[in-house]
Amino acid sequence: MAELSQVNWKAIDEDPRFQALHRKKTMFLWGLMVFSMVYYFLLPIGAAYFQDLFKIKVWGPVNVGIVFALSEFVVAWGLAWIYSHRANAVFDVEAAAIVRDAEKSMGGRK
Amino acid sequence: MSSRRFAVFAGLLSLFAIAGPAFAQGAVPDRFRWLTFVVFGAIIALTMYVTYLAAKRVKTASDFYVASGGVSGLQNGWAIAGDYLSAASFLGIAGLISLYGYDGFMYSVGWLVAYITVLLVIAEPCRNIGKYTLSDILAYRNDPKKVRIVGALSTITVSTFYLTAQMVGGGVLVKTLIGIDYEISVIVVGVLMLGYVLFGGMVATTWVQIIKAVLLVCASILLVMFVWTPYGFSLPAFLTAVIGDAKVQAQVASLLGDASKNMTAAELGQRFLEPGLLFKAPIDQISLGMALVLGTAGMPHILMRFFTVPTAQDARKSVIWAMAIIGGFYVLTLFLGMGAAMNVGAVNIKAVDAGGNMAGPLLAQWVGGGPESMLGNLFLAFVAAVAFATIVAVVAGLVLAAASAMAHDLWVGVIRSEHVTPQEQVKAARIATVIVGAMAITIGIAAKGQNVAHLVALAFAVASSANFPCVLLTLFWKKCNTGGIVLGMIVGTLTAIGLVLVSPNMTYPAALKASAQKVVDAAAVTKPKLEADLAAAPDDEAKAKVAKAIGTLDKSVAGAQATLTTYKDDNTSLVGLTKPWFELRNPGLYSIPLGFLAVIIGSLLYRDKRAEDMWDELYVRQNTGILATKAAAH
Numbered sequence: 001m002a003e004l005s006q007v008n009w010k011a012i013d014e015d016p017r018f019q020a021l022h023r024k025k026t027m028f029l030w031g032l033m034v035f036s037m038v039y040y041f042l043l044p045i046g047a048a049y050f051q052d053l054f055k056i057k058v059w060g061p062v063n064v065g066i067v068f069a070l071s072e073f074v075v076a077w078g079l080a081w082i083y084s085h086r087a088n089a090v091f092d093v094e095a096a097a098i099v100r101d102a103e104k105s106m107g108g109r110k
Numbered sequence: 111m112s113s114r115r116f117a118v119f120a121g122l123l124s125l126f127a128i129a130g131p132a133f134a135q136g137a138v139p140d141r142f143r144w145l146t147f148v149v150f151g152a153i154i155a156l157t158m159y160v161t162y163l164a165a166k167r168v169k170t171a172s173d174f175y176v177a178s179g180g181v182s183g184l185q186n187g188w189a190i191a192g193d194y195l196s197a198a199s200f201l202g203i204a205g206l207i208s209l210y211g212y213d214g215f216m217y218s219v220g221w222l223v224a225y226i227t228v229l230l231v232i233a234e235p236c237r238n239i240g241k242y243t244l245s246d247i248l249a250y251r252n253d254p255k256k257v258r259i260v261g262a263l264s265t266i267t268v269s270t271f272y273l274t275a276q277m278v279g280g281g282v283l284v285k286t287l288i289g290i291d292y293e294i295s296v297i298v299v300g301v302l303m304l305g306y307v308l309f310g311g312m313v314a315t316t317w318v319q320i321i322k323a324v325l326l327v328c329a330s331i332l333l334v335m336f337v338w339t340p341y342g343f344s345l346p347a348f349l350t351a352v353i354g355d356a357k358v359q360a361q362v363a364s365l366l367g368d369a370s371k372n373m374t375a376a377e378l379g380q381r382f383l384e385p386g387l388l389f390k391a392p393i394d395q396i397s398l399g400m401a402l403v404l405g406t407a408g409m410p411h412i413l414m415r416f417f418t419v420p421t422a423q424d425a426r427k428s429v430i431w432a433m434a435i436i437g438g439f440y441v442l443t444l445f446l447g448m449g450a451a452m453n454v455g456a457v458n459i460k461a462v463d464a465g466g467n468m469a470g471p472l473l474a475q476w477v478g479g480g481p482e483s484m485l486g487n488l489f490l491a492f493v494a495a496v497a498f499a500t501i502v503a504v505v506a507g508l509v510l511a512a513a514s515a516m517a518h519d520l521w522v523g524v525i526r527s528e529h530v531t532p533q534e535q536v537k538a539a540r541i542a543t544v545i546v547g548a549m550a551i552t553i554g555i556a557a558k559g560q561n562v563a564h565l566v567a568l569a570f571a572v573a574s575s576a577n578f579p580c581v582l583l584t585l586f587w588k589k590c591n592t593g594g595i596v597l598g599m600i601v602g603t604l605t606a607i608g609l610v611l612v613s614p615n616m617t618y619p620a621a622l623k624a625s626a627q628k629v630v631d632a633a634a635v636t637k638p639k640l641e642a643d644l645a646a647a648p649d650d651e652a653k654a655k656v657a658k659a660i661g662t663l664d665k666s667v668a669g670a671q672a673t674l675t676t677y678k679d680d681n682t683s684l685v686g687l688t689k690p691w692f693e694l695r696n697p698g699l700y701s702i703p704l705g706f707l708a709v710i711i712g713s714l715l716y717r718d719k720r721a722e723d724m725w726d727e728l729y730v731r732q733n734t735g736i737l738a739t740k741a742a743a744h
Contacts, residue, residue: 007736009727022733029230036226037403040219044399047216047385048392055384060346061353065212065385072219073437079226080433084426087234092423095734102736 012102021094028086036079043072115309138288138494142487146288149491153325153499157306160317164310171535174311175242175514176417181316183424187431190415192319193507194221194406194436195326197279197467197500198566203440204473205466206388207447209361209456211381213388214447218440220399222433224406229429232407235585235732237416237425243511244410244577245519248584251724252592255527258519260599264576265410265515267603269508269546270553271569272411276508277554278562280501286463287471287494293555299498300551303505307513307543312418315506322499327435329474329496330442333489336477337449352448353379357455362387364456382451394694398567401698405570408577411511422735446470453477471497509546517542564615567696571610575701576602579709585732588725593716594709602705609697611685619677620688626670633667 012018046054046068054065138146172178181189199221206214240246245261277296284295306314341347352358359378363370365387370378381387389395406412416425450459450469453476462468474493478486517538522530530538580598583590610616640660647653682688694700730736 007727007730009730012730012734012736013726018730018733022729025733033227033230036223036230040223040403041396041399043216043219044389044392044395047213047389048395051385057380061349061380061383062346063380063383066215066349066383069212069216069219070441073222073441076222076226077433077437080229080430083229084430087426088423099734099736 007102008105011105012098015098017094018098021091021098025091029083032079032083036076039075040072043069138487138490139481142484142491143288145484145487146491146494149488149495150498153321153495154302157314157318157321157499157502160321161306161310161314164313164317167313168309168311169536170532171242171518171539173313174536174539175510175518176414177312177316179418179420181418181424183419183427184431185316185320186415186419186424186428187435188323189316189319189418190412190428190432191435191439192321192323192326192500192503193411193415194432195323195439195500196276196504196566197283197497198275200326200439200443200500201283201467201470201497202465204443204446204450204470205459205463205468207444208450208454208459208469209466210365210388211358211362211448211451212383212385215444216385216389218443220402221406222437222440224403225429225433225436227403227407228412229426229433231582231586232413233416233425233429234422234735236413236581237419237422238732238735239585239728240413240417242414242417242518243514244408244413244581245515245523247413247581248595249523250584251721251728252584252595252718255524256592257595258523260596261577261580262515262519262524264572264599264603265519266512267607268408268410268569268573268577269512269515270549271565271572272409273505273508273512273550274553274557275562275565275569276501276505277550278557278560280498280505281554281558283467283497283501284494286468287490287497292558296554297551299501299505300547300554303502303509303550304544304547306502306506307510307547308540311539312510315503315510316418318499318506319503322496322503323435325496325499327439329493330439330446333449333470333474333477333493334442334445337445337453337473348445349383349448352452353382355379355452357457358382358451361451361456391694393699394696397694397696397699399698400702401567401570401574401696404578404702405572405574405698408573408581409569410515410573410577411507413581414507414511414514446473449473450476505550509543509550512546513539513542516546564610564695568606568610571606571697571701572603574698575606575705576600579702579705583706583709583713585728587713588722588729590709590713591716591718591721593718594711594713597712598705598709601708602701605701605704606697609692609694609701612683612687612691613695613697614690614693615695616683616685616687616690618683618687618689619680620682622673623677623681626673629666629670630674633663637663 056064203218245258248257248261280299281292281296285292362378362381450473454472459469471493474489475486478489521538576599580595644656
């Protein structure tokens with residue numbers, strides 16, 4: 001296997017496939033991150049400023065506040081699932097192809 | 111270190127245990143105490159055996175710090191859960207729910223959401239770039255010595271705060287549960303933890319964390335089954351029973367005070383499921399939430415866990431598992447807390463521990479048949495032993511993180527400039543472990559009786575304001591460099607600590623004395639009135655009632671006078687303030703943006719071409735994981 005010093009980082013970074021991967025990943029990651037932050041902070045904000053809404057009973061004694069708090073768990077798990085699904089199916093495969101080619105070209109240079 | 115030496119250690123430790131700690135009264139009745147020791151002994155024996163096996167495998171620094179990257183994603187997921195679910199979160203949150211209902215449950219959410227940040231931006235890049243410590247990531251394209259110094263100091267600061275809270279909390283917990291003296295509890299926790307880390311390094315620490323997480327989850331599932339089965343696993347039916355309980359309604363009434371006068375029993379019960387019983391300052395909640403969701407990703411002992419897996423895919427898988435376990439556990443906690451509120455009752459929970467920490471263990475005792483039953487005390491013993499294992503496992507992870515910063519960053523990286531033999535590396539790691547362990551025990555004993563609850567919040571504040579901005583920006587911002595890291599670490603750490611020092615968390619003698627004086631003055635007026643009532647009381651019943659009121663009044667006056675004497679010559683807080691200068695208990699809202707700003711300003715002022723030139727390499731590596739295994743083997 002190649003040594004770290006032999007890798008042409010600049011070449012990989014300038015590879016259009018790497019740049020496309022980078023763009024796609026950045027958008028996706030920050031999108032999920034911002035969504036999760038906003039959704040999370042709705043809970044303390046709602047509990048403080050929208051108490052009348054949180055108190056509405058929807059299922060026996062279960063009120064909107066409890067449903068919303070439970071939904072935080074479901075959303076967190078859902079985001080984790082979406083991310084890992086996408087990473088396994090798309091990001092890993094594309095990164096592996098770039099790495100394979102980079103290693104091949106290094107082998108050729110030696 | 112050989113496994114034979116470990117056998118000698120284990121032998122000495124058991125002698126120490128037999129030598130017999132002194133007992134006081136705990137939650138476990140005296141005649142059932144042997145039961146607790148059997149369960150404790152079994153769990154300690156199991157973890158010791160694992161350490162014995164691990165000790166044979168620990169030969170290099172990489173074995174010691176990160177189990178040579180040989181932990182699987184699933185194993186690491188359980189270990190993260192074991193590392194993260196500290197006694198504060200597992201006993202504390204169940205307790206908050208049992209006393210305050212909805213607000214306690216709401217509090218648990220942030221601890222799970224924190225892992226979204228870890229998953230999306232921290233886990234995989236760190237696996238691809240790092241080796242043993244947080245500073246390894248920072249040192250990648252920056253001046254290694256400078257960033258290692260600030261990174262190590264911040265790691266040691268965060269770990270020490272968290273460690274102190276765990277040691278003090280652990281000592282109090284063991285004392286409350288089984289009545290062992292506080293000092294002895296702290297020493298036993300410290301020595302056990304040292305045994306695991308010193309002999310078994312990360313391999314043993316990982317397994318201790320896994321064992322503890324499995325025990326904790328099993329115990330919780332079992333308890334929830336018992337509590338929920340009578341209601342046919344229906345959430346509304348269970349909650350209807352909870353809010354229909356007179357003990358729950360009485361607790362709500364006592365929390366609301368005068369406001370509850372015109373409420374019906376049904377309204378009082380329903381109020382338990384609504385927000386606002388515990389948290390009165392929403393901004394403080396948001397500030398704490400920020401520290402949680404960003405700070406977890408900057409916790410050195412959590413970051414370190416991602417160096418123990420072989421690839422970024424395993425790091426990802428371990429966060430997914432950790433989120434499933436941690437989230438599932440907090441959902442169970444809702445039932446534990448509510449079940450304790452209904453079956454044990456707030457009065458009984460607070461009688462053992464005012465903060466509610468004993469809700470879970472007392473629920474276990476109730477499920478088994480109550481304080482007088484053998485089964486009840488067996489269950490209590492089991493939960494107590496899990497709590498004990500929890501402290502040891504969390505402390506072991508923290509000590510390993512602090513010791514790696516001391517040995518790998520400061521000694522090997524800065525003092526010896528990386529010129530060390532493999533043998534010396536392992537030796538340095540073990541010596542650092544002993545130093546940190548001894549420090550943990552000393553601080554634990556010195557801090558006896560101190561209120562250390564806010565230290566956990568402080569640890570998260572520093573991690574989110576210093577570590578997180580530095581790690582995030584060095585990974586994702588091309589222009590980030592040594593200047594930014596150094597300034598960010600210093601500003602983030604100092605603002606977080608500084609704001610806490612001037613916050614309402616500290617003790618303000620002037621305010622305490624003023625309110626104590628008020629109590630004394632008010633009593634001077636009401637006491638003669640009550641005494642007149644006593645003389646005029648028509649029958650024995652009324653007399654007893656007034657006598658009781660006088661008793662309560664005398665008690666509060668005595669308490670107030672004690673406060674006045676304690677702070678007689680003292681008017682200002684630790685930093686010389688008469689009242690809080692900063693209104694929030696959690697500094698995150700201000701200190702996190704300041705930390706980010708400091709990294710950005712520092713980077714722009716310092717300018718470093720090398721850091722920018724190395725960006726390609728860092729960015730390609732963190733995204734592709736190219737040659738990551740190679741780097742880990744260095």
